[in-house]
Amino acid sequence: MIPKALIAASLKPFILSVLSRGPSYGYEIIQHVESITGGDVSWTTSTLYPVLHRLENEDLLESFWQEVEKGPARKYYRLTKKGVARLETEKQQWLSIHEALISLWDMPGLKPA
Amino acid sequence: MFDLEKAIATWRASLTWKRSIDKEDRDELERHIRDAVESSMRDGMSEEDAFRTAIRRMGHLPQIDREYRKIYWGKLRKRRRLGDELAWRAAMLKNYFTIALRLLVKQRVYAAINIFGLAVGIAFCLLLLLYVQDELTFDDSHENGERIVRIITARYAPDGSTDSKHPYVPFPLGKALEQELTSVEATTRLMRRDVFVRSDGGTTEEVVLFGDPSLLTSFSFPLIEGNVDTALPEPDGLVISREMAERYFPGESAVGKTLEFRFDDTFKAVVVSGVAENPPFNSSIRFDFLMPFERLPSEYAWIARNVDHWNASSYHVYALLAPGTPLDVVQDQLTTFYRKYYAENLAEARDEGTWEAPHDPTGFLVQPLAEIHLDTTVLAGLTPPSDPRYSWVLAGIAFIILLLACINFTTLAIGRSASRTREIGLRKVVGAARSQLAGQFGGEALLTSGISLVLGVSVAWLLMPTFNALAGKELVLAPDGHLALAMGLVLLLMLVAVLSGFYPALVLSRYEPTDMLRKQSRLGGSARLTSFLVMIQFTLSVALIAGTVIMNRQMTFLQTTNIGYDRDHVVLVNAQNQDGQRLLQHFRTTLEGRSEFEGITGMTNAFSHGWSRNGWSYNGEQKSAFVYRVEADFVDVMNINLASGRNFNPALGTDSSNVLVNQAFIDDFGIDEPIGHLVDGFGDDPVPEIIGVMEDFNFRSLHQVVEPAMFLLDPDWQIGDVLFQINPDRVSDALTLIEAEWVSFAPDVPFIYSFLDEDLGDQYESEARWTRIVRYASFFAILIAALGLFGLASLSVTSRTKEIGIRRVLGATTFGIATQLSKGFVRLVLIGVVLAVPLTWSAASRWLESFAYRIEINAFVFVIAAILAIGVAVLTVGLQTVRAAGMNPVDSIRVE
Known part of the structure; x- marks a missing residue:
């Protein structure tokens, strides 16, 4: 079980990373992250949406509505230019922590090239 | 049968209670639920289970609200809906206000209790605030205030401790200081006299301050008419206050006009030479009429005799120091000055053996102007000093009363909250956050305290004369220039609102809406x-x-x-520097034996008029006692009991060197056989012999224990007070007689008397x-x-x-x-x-x-x-x- 604090900290890079592969919506983002982490990282809905809105307020994301065949429309989010740049920064930060931990654990085999 | 559409609609409706979640959010969340339900159903879950799972993963409503609330303001800014928000807030405020007013009217008894109590508490605090402000700003209106000192006289006990300090110094001291001390730039001599003032409007008794013209230049007493350098020409200038100018010369310039003053028995015309702004109430020097100090000797014969007299201290002296002079430098110069002028007195006291301690028996001290008001160790001068502890005790009392009123507010608000449970429950159900409810009740407290504040200020205004009489002040509640006061009031308002409204607001906003609506809550x-x-x-x-x-x-x-002695119906007449012995003789020949009087006697100074404490070496040991010169009939007139021995006998000439002492004297000096004992060391011509012992009586105030005292007949000691034991049924007759005899004895000196018990x-x-x-x-x-x-x-x-x-x-x-x-x-x-x-x-x-x-x-x-x-x-x-x-x-x- 991954502690809440770590999950909360990784929320932003996860969202930015998922959206870097193309526009998506809240439910899909949750599903996507759950599937690649095997369910280790899972968010309640009420935490995800406000964070999406905050990133939108910070101009990292933009949103648009798209009609679906059945039921109400769906709200999609995609990265802005600023969001793409922010993802780069986040990536560097996570990698440097990752590398530091790897070297401390003496697991050079896992060290990225 | 489970109906998905109905379930989603109900759930969606519940979201509308939260202001943080708007329509777009609801659309988005609904889509999310539908996606989740569809996906779960594809995995083979029933419609109902799928819905419940989706809802569970969504989180509770308060949790959703909490998360959305975090981004609420950012979203608003983004969507430019600030106007709506403000309108909504204004509407809520109006609602709060309406409810608050409605409650005030509906529950007027409680409102009245609260408002009355708080108003009284606020009034007390306000009066106190003014009192403290007045105390702290005493004498600080003078530009040169930091350089001004007062010269005071200290008297030391034989053991070296300070016996008393008083602000009176001899007549010639002021000019001598100005001439001889390098650290003194100017001195101002002051004295106050009661004088009759006559104008077209009649005659009234007024207080005239006599002062050197430097009063206007060293101190800051702004003039309305005239110039500080020339407004008080010697010897016949006259500066009056604005109040007096308006009273005597309404609507015209006072300078050049004439008023008549009676210093002794004839009126003299004096021309007004300047008009000063009314001196502030919190100044230790105040005047309505100011005349040159130099005028005093020509108007009062007894003052004329004091002009070169270094042993008659009746005058105040203030000094303006040269800039940057440290006080200890001035003090050193002053001590040297004292030894120079009193060398003869000091030598004489030592020769006679009345003073044998190594230090000087008296001395002059400098006291900074700013310290005069709050130093109670110095006897009262132009205005009495006040004890700073008064301020603290007053503060405590005012705070206690305010606290009692705030407690009423709190307990009554909690008590009444039972009747508001429905309102609170309803507000919670339609989405009021706890902080909003707390704000509402806090606001109600603020409204009540606001009303109380207005009322409290009025109460303070009404109580002002009573308070002034109680506190011995002349405070005014004036809005002009009282910035500190206004700020104090606002602070007071906040304090009251927080003290009284804080806890009820917390309690009232805490309960769960369901309990509240069901009225289960007790x-x-x-x-x-x-x-x-x-x-x-x-x-x-x-x-x-x-x-x-x-x-x-x-x-x-x-x-x-x-x-231990008779204090009722005893009238004291002060000799005021006249020959006390002759005065007493005059009263004895004219009044003694009349039915209005039961006895007439005299002494150095009455017990209420100060004392003289002598120290000498008794059998090689430093001892001191209070010494009074009395008349032979003193013990009888004052009804003092003798424990042993006999009273003075006027027929025996030898009694002039004999003494009476009190029990405390015997105990302190360790005398076993008092009668016939010689008091060694106190004079030697001849050594006084004890002829009687008085039972202890309280010749000083009841604050102090009875100390050794000695009573003698030595005619070398001046009589300062004449005492009349008068017939209680003929008090006014007796006073008339005494005054008539005083006038015949000393027509040019005012008659001053007092009652011993009142003194x-x-x-x-x-x-x-x-x-x-x-x-x-x-x-x-x-x-x-x-x-x-x-x-x-x-x-x-x-x-x-x-x-x-x-x-x-x-x-x-x-x-x-x-x-x-x-x-x-x-x-x-x-x-x-x-x-x-x-x-x-x-x-x-x-x-x-x-x-x-x-x-x-x-x-x-x-x-x-x-x-x-x-x-x-x-x-x-x-x-x-x-x-x-x-x-x-x-x-x-x-x-x-």
């Missing part, structure tokens, strides 16, 4: 707090009442205790003042506490109306019900009484410790206070309960 937890607060109220009230009783008893004790009473003036202040405070304290109890009792009766009805139907008596309902309250008051005992005991003991002679605090005091407090409590609660119990049960049971 608000049980706060009952304990209410009890506690009521107990505190009564503790403080009882403590103040007990304090009042103790102070009253001590004051009565001071006035009535047997001090002695003045020694306890500040104690009497405190007794009055505490009396007022305890009255208001018990009144506020009783009002609070009244409110609580009526609340409790209202909520138990039905119960009372049922009890009545089942046969309970009115008395039985009243007892049942009052029991709880009376118990609280009893606990309050018990807690008040140690509180009062310690405070009162400290106060009483300042008296060498004092009453014992006994249980009786607390019994009185307890009876009073319980009486008030039973009466207020009883009235309510008897009314309720007396209602027709048919009506009370119907109450919903």
Whole structure:
């Protein structure tokens, strides 16, 4: 079980990373992250949406509505230019922590090239 | 059968209660639920299970609200809906205000209790604020204030301690200082006299300040007419205050106009040479009429005799120091100066053996202007000094009264909250956050305190004259220039609102809406707090009442205790530098034996007019005693008891070297066989012999224990006061006779007399003042506490109306019900009484410790206070309960 604090900290890079592969919506983002982490990282809905809105307020994301065949429309989010740049920064930060931990654990085999 | 569409619609509707979630969010969340349900159903889950899972993963409504609330303001900014938000807030404010006003009107009894109590508390605090402001800004209106000092005289006891300090110095000191001390730039001599002033409008007695023209240049007394350098020409200038200019010369320029002054027996015309702004009330130097100091010797013969006299201290001297002079430099110069001018006196005292201690018996000290007002170790000069502790005690009392009023507010608000549970529940259901409810109740508290503030300021204005009389001040409640006051008021308002509204706001906003709507809540937890607060109220009230009783008893004790001599119906006439011996002789030949008088005698100075303490080496040991020169009939006239030996006998010439001493003298000097004992070391021509011992009597105030005293007939000691023991039935006749004889003896000196008992009473003036202040405070304290109890009792009766009805139907008596309902309250008051005992005991003991002679605090005091407090409590609660119990049960049971 991954502690809440770590999950909360990784929320932003996860969202930015998922959206870097193309526009998506809240439910899909949750599903996507759950599937690649095997369910280790899972968010309640009420935490995800406000964070999406905050990133939108910070101009990292933009949103648009798209009609679906059945039921109400769906709200999609995609990265802005600023969001793409922010993802780069986040990536560097996570990698440097990752590398530091790897070297401390003496697991050079896992060290990225 | 589960209906997905209906379930989603219901769930979506519940989101609308939260203001943080708008329509777009609801659309988005609905889509999310639908996606989740579809996906789960594809995995084979039933529609109902799929929905429940999706909802569960969504989180509880409060949790969703909490998360969305975090981004609420950012979203608003993004969507530019700030205007809507403000409009919404304004609407809420209007609603709060309407509800608050409606409550005030609907529950006017409680509102009145709250507002009255708070207004009184605020009025007290406001008066105190003014008092403290006045005390702290005393004498700070002078531009050169930091360079101005007052010269005072110190008298030292033979053991080196300071015996007394007084602000009077000899006539020639001022000019000599100015000429001889390099550190002194200018001196200002001052003296105050009562003078009759005559104008077209009639004759009145006024106080004239005589001062050197430097008063206008060293100090800052702004002039309206005239110039500070020339406004007071010597010797016949006259500067009057703006108030006097407006009184005597309304609507015209006063300069050049004439007023007539009677210094002795004829009126003299004096032309006004300047008009000054009214000196501030908090200045130790104030004047309505100012004349040159140099005029004094030509108007008063006795002052003319003082012009070169270094041993008659009746004048004030202030000095303006050169910039940057340290006080110790001035003090050193002053000490050198003193030794130069008093060398002869010092040598003489040592030669005669009346002073043998290594240090000087007296000396001059410098006292900075800023310290004059709060230094109570120096006797009163132009204005009496005040003890800074007064400010603290006043502050404490004002705060206690305000606290009592705030407690009323808190307990009543908690008590009434039961009737507001529906409102609070409804507000919560439609989405009010706890902070909003707390804000609403805080706002209501602010409204009530705002009304109280307005009322309190009015009350303060009304009480101002009474307060001024109590505190010995002339404060005014003027809006001009009182920025500090205005800020103080706002702070006070906030303090009151927070003190009184904070806790109710927290409590009221805490409950769950479902409990509130079902009216299940009894608000049980706060009952304990209410009890506690009521107990505190009564503790403080009882403590103040007990304090009042103790102070009253001590004051009565001071006035009535047997001090060992007759103080009633004794009139003192001060010789005012006339020849006391001749004056006494004059009174004896003209008045003695008349039925108005029971005795006439004289002494160096009456017990209320100061003392003379001598120190000498007695058998090689430093000893000191208070020495009074008296007349042979002194002991008889004053009704002093002799413990052993005999009184003076005027027929025996040898008695002029014999002395009477008191018991304390015998004890202190360690004399076993007093009669016939020689007092070694006190003069040697011849050595005085003790002929009688007086029982100890309190010749000083009852603050001090009786110290050694010696009474002698030595004609070398001047008589300063003549004492008349007068017939109590002929007081006014006696006074008329004395005055007539005074005028025939000294026509040019004003007749000054006083009653010994009143004089002695003045020694306890500040104690009497405190007794009055505490009396007022305890009255208001018990009144506020009783009002609070009244409110609580009526609340409790209202909520138990039905119960009372049922009890009545089942046969309970009115008395039985009243007892049942009052029991709880009376118990609280009893606990309050018990807690008040140690509180009062310690405070009162400290106060009483300042008296060498004092009453014992006994249980009786607390019994009185307890009876009073319980009486008030039973009466207020009883009235309510008897009314309720007396209602027709048919009506009370119907109450919903």
